[in-house]
Amino acid sequence: DAKTTQPPSMDCAEGRAANLPCNHSTISGNEYVYWYRQIHSQGPQYIIHGLKNNETNEMASLIITEDRKSSTLILPHATLRDTAVYYCIVRVAGGNQGGKLIFGQGTELSVKP
């Protein structure tokens, strides 16, 4: 089972920041949080991942709480092309299973003009 819970849907106005929350209260100390998004009929697109510290790249920022039980993905200036389903995933750690990503239901983000 997925170790994350996310709201099923969110709306965001174009040009505003989109803040997508994720709960992962049972995360282990060596497990990473990954974010992907999926646009209809395409494979998941990698966004960002992190372990403890906040991370930022050209696509987004990832804020992880100090207790690591939740995180927030921030798209600083959402555009219509950011409309997609966003998945927050805790990566299974170690061995041959260390790459295994169990998907939950994700958050369907709709960016509106």
Place this chain on the structure above:
Amino acid sequence: GAVVSQHPSWVICKSGTSVKIECRSLDFQATTMFWYRQFPKQSLMLMATSNEGSKATYEQGVEKDKFLINHASLTLSTLTVTSAHPEDSSFYICSAPPSGGSGNTIYFGEGSWLTVV
């Protein structure tokens, strides 16, 4: 950056026939690859773990004789849907983590649409 490629992007086959889908890591080696299936308006469901040089590991409820997985090299895994039926019609996606390290970026293929008629 690293890329995972799937082939074919879409395929139509007749009931009772078999169809093979390839997953390649283009500029990195992957000792492990993962196969997922996705039905319309649903999330991705992990089917199996493909292990280079050994047998695949299947998730509960996935028929290993139905979905044959072969990890022929460090850059290629194949999924063969045997004796396909219309209920096997789905979007099949693979992923590949670069070997080494649990904090690596994991890339997904573009997906393969299978329609069984």
